[in-house]
Amino acid sequence: MIDLWKKTEQGIRRTKDAWLGRMSRLFEGEALEQEAWEELEEALIAADVGLDTTQKLLTQVKEKARRQALTNTSQLRQTLMTEMISILQVDGQRAASTPSGLAVILVVGVNGVGKTTSIAKLAYALRQEGKGVIIAAGDTFRAAAIDQLKVWGQRLGVTVIANRPGADPGAVVFDAITAAKARGADVLIVDTAGRLHTKYHLMEELKKIQRVVTRAEASCQGLLVLDATTGQNGLIQARHFAETVGIDGIFLAKLDGTAKGGIVLAICDQLNIPILYIGTGEGVEDMAPFDAQRFVEVLFS
16 A cells, blocks of 8 residues: 555644644653643643543553653653553454455444545555455435445446435445455445434444345444544444444544544543544545554654
């Protein structure tokens, strides 16, 4: 794959600038006084890390500093970075495709989070890896959603399996799986109707689609698209989707539109769901597989 992180580093500049603007001067002296610790806590909360995760993070840093007798700010800065990376490296990350057979990525999320664009970015990235990709237009409630995917498919050279607006989404997915297997595709990306996480009957429809995939004997990965600019509300969305249909990973979109990139820490810590991809713009190259260490290093560079 091309190094998508080169553009990503530019995309998270707003978060980086805000992060360093408040934190860098706290690590300029020889030691962190109590007042500086309090200001660091405020900076983390302001970056949307969240109160619980912030307190957990600082407790771990202070405890490690006490045990290892760390006093100077450069050591504490490195310890903070290490603890952040540890939080972000959630166990259980799964690749977008399996070594053999068809991998189905079920893309879910509420309206307006950038789901269609994220699907296009993911398809592009997988194509760059040499994967055979097909997209299923499972959002049959909106004719515009079907049309948008078809346009993206033409641009990317990716086949889009679609039906008429109002068709049964499960039937569309079944047809798409059949087509993907017949063509020897590696990955099938399934778009689903944007829905509120509190709508029971719509969430039940997602379960139906999952059953279609299971019966077809294909592996299924639930990928939730979240809008980074929604902040802590994204945690509520993720928790509901995870409880209802199961989520294997998160595509955090629109990270370029916020200075509060600390939400990545809150998601991993509070939900124990890995962030698999981040989006930082409108172009298909404005995304990258999430790299915890590189993300933290960029913030502090």
